[in-house]
Amino acid sequence: MSTPVIGVLALQGDVREHLIALASADAVARPVRRPEELAEVDGLVIPGGESTTISKLAVLFGLMEPLRERIAAGMPVYGTCAGLIMLADKILDPRSGQETFGGIDMIVRRNAFGRQNESFEAGVAVTGIEDGPVEGVFIRAPWVESVGATVEVLAEHGGHIVAVRQGNALATSFHPELTGDHRIHGLFVDMVRAAS
Amino acid sequence: MSTTPSTTFQSPETGTARVKRGMAEQLKGGVIMDVVNAEQAKIAEDAGAVAVMALERVPADIRKDGGVARMSDPNMIEEIIGAVSIPVMAKSRIGHFVEAQVLQSLGVDYIDESEVLTPADEVNHSDKWAFTTPFVCGATNLGEALRRIAEGAAMIRSKGEAGTGNVVEAVRHLRQIKNEIAKLRGFDNNELFAAAKELRAPYELVKEVAELGKLPVVLFSAGGVATPADAALMRQLGAEGVFVGSGIFKSGDPAKRAAAIVKATTFFDDPKVIADASRNLGEAMVGINCDTLPESERYANRGW
Numbered sequence: 156m157s158t159p160v161i162g163v164l165a166l167q168g169d170v171r172e173h174l175i176a177l178a179s180a181d182a183v184a185r186p187v188r189r190p191e192e193l194a195e196v197d198g199l200v201i202p203g204g205e206s207t208t209i210s211k212l213a214v215l216f217g218l219m220e221p222l223r224e225r226i227a228a229g230m231p232v233y234g235t236c237a238g239l240i241m242l243a244d245k246i247l248d249p250r251s252g253q254e255t256f257g258g259i260d261m262i263v264r265r266n267a268f269g270r271q272n273e274s275f276e277a278g279v280a281v282t283g284i285e286d287g288p289v290e291g292v293f294i295r296a297p298w299v300e301s302v303g304a305t306v307e308v309l310a311e312h313g314g315h316i317v318a319v320r321q322g323n324a325l326a327t328s329f330h331p332e333l334t335g336d337h338r339i340h341g342l343f344v345d346m347v348r349a350a351s
Numbered sequence: 352m353s354t355t356p357s358t359t360f361q362s363p364e365t366g367t368a369r370v371k372r373g374m375a376e377q378l379k380g381g382v383i384m385d386v387v388n389a390e391q392a393k394i395a396e397d398a399g400a401v402a403v404m405a406l407e408r409v410p411a412d413i414r415k416d417g418g419v420a421r422m423s424d425p426n427m428i429e430e431i432i433g434a435v436s437i438p439v440m441a442k443s444r445i446g447h448f449v450e451a452q453v454l455q456s457l458g459v460d461y462i463d464e465s466e467v468l469t470p471a472d473e474v475n476h477s478d479k480w481a482f483t484t485p486f487v488c489g490a491t492n493l494g495e496a497l498r499r500i501a502e503g504a505a506m507i508r509s510k511g512e513a514g515t516g517n518v519v520e521a522v523r524h525l526r527q528i529k530n531e532i533a534k535l536r537g538f539d540n541n542e543l544f545a546a547a548k549e550l551r552a553p554y555e556l557v558k559e560v561a562e563l564g565k566l567p568v569v570l571f572s573a574g575g576v577a578t579p580a581d582a583a584l585m586r587q588l589g590a591e592g593v594f595v596g597s598g599i600f601k602s603g604d605p606a607k608r609a610a611a612i613v614k615a616t617t618f619f620d621d622p623k624v625i626a627d628a629s630r631n632l633g634e635a636m637v638g639i640n641c642d643t644l645p646e647s648e649r650y651a652n653r654g655w
Contacts, residue, residue, distance in 0.1 A: 166617055167401060169376040188618070203377045204401070205437050211399040212617055236377070250396070250436055265436060271460035272483050274370045275363035293363075294373050295438065295460070313363075333373045 159347040162187035162196035166212040168204020172332040180340040198231035198347035201238030226258040231323040233343040239326035258324040260303030267298040282309040291329035371485035371505035375569035385596040389434035398609035402438040410514025411597035422450040446472025455484040466653035479503030493531035497552035510651040511574015515639040518575040535561040579615030579628040586619035603633030
């Protein structure tokens with residue numbers, strides 16, 4: 156496949172920035188809000204936003220089960236920040252009734268780096284990304300508390316796991332879509348190409 | 352979260368423009384709801400709000416009660432911060448940078464320098480660059496929006512006429528801002544200098560807007576949204592999300608109305624979803640016709 160079609164889950168969050176980043180990384184990018192739109196994409200990005208809101212809206216609009224099924228069937232997915240939380244098999248401190256899509260054998264802690272006042276930028280060296288560290292923008296960011304044996308840790312910051320990969324699922328605590336550096340989106344587009 | 356472990360990192364940079372503006376990017380497509388206590392904050396979070404605005408009285412009550420409206424009691428704000436995991440915003444008076452300092456020290460996630468409270472300074476707004484906490488400010492037109500951004504605002508909301516349940520002013524302000532941006536797009540470099548003078552805004556910022564075709568920060572709508580269709584209207588007009596104030600907790604069934612407004616905001620371009628969301632919501636807040644509001648009671652005129 157030359158140009159993969161990659162969706163961005165468009166229930167809430169910084170969808171536009173991911174669409175731009177994916178397009179710059181040679182994918183056809185389109186928003187996904189309905190099950191029939193999900194069926195048409197080769198891979199999916201789950202953007203930053205509020206994980207409780209995304210979870211609620213996914214249930215409300217019938218996306219929770221179809222998404223779980225596609226992820227379990229091997230569709231490549233990439234989650235940033237709230238998207239990372241949505242890909243976790245387990246949240247350490249969920250809101251009551253908060254659900255995730257799952258896909259990565261990890262436990263995450265929400266807002267682990269603190270509130271907005273503690274949000275920060277820092278360089279992050281990511282395994283598999285050439286030419287130096289990426290600029291990490293961490294906004295009320297989660298971190299990965301622990302991972303299962305088959306999860307590859309791609310990056311740490313301050314002693315905490317902030318980027319992981321398990322099979323076709325990729326996740327970062329930070330937001331590369333806000334920086335104009337599209338190397339991580341490029342890595343994900345390559346994953347989608349390889350999976351097809 | 353109040354239980355967050357605190358950790359020290361090597362040279363992380365906090366309070367950068369990217370970090371401040373980036374948080375508003377994460378709120379896009381969402382609804383931010385006014386709440387006056389922890390119970391309302393939980394109802395808002397359960398309904399799918401992306402953030403809550405903690406304030407002592409919703410605008411409809413500020414109108415009714417009169418008097419000076421100020422920053423909320425820190426205890427109330429802390430209770431709300433403890434009750435929900437979504438971001439918590441709170442309002443300072445225009446130009447009251449000490450109220451803003453207090454809100455920052457409480458750890459609120461965004462400060463709204465708001466015309467709904469009684470202004471503390473009739474000439475100056477707060478220097479928002481001086482804070483780590485990001486600010487959202489209201490605007491009725493592009494010049495006002497750009498002056499606030501020049502002062503450091505990381506998010507803009509149209510003002511509307513808060514506490515009226517009447518969306519007409521929100522529509523006017525959003526159309527005004529969008530039209531002025533569209534006009535700038537057609538200008539050449541020579542004309543942009545004159546436009547900057549007319550807008551009373553920095554040339555670099557005017558040029559940036561002309562190139563981007565949008566503000567460099569997120570633009571939400573506020574003031575007068577009372578129904579799911581109101582929220583969808585503002586999104587179709589170009590708002591990236593909506594603030595809902597008195598419209599929810601001054602209605603008959605707040606939990607139901609809050610969830611309905613969230614639905615309509617997500618599927619703002621799908622009339623069927625909006626129709627379903629609009630069914631059986633009970634009584635909407637009683638509206639006020641903006642034409643009958645005396646000048647002294649028009650909040651949108653505050654700020655300059």
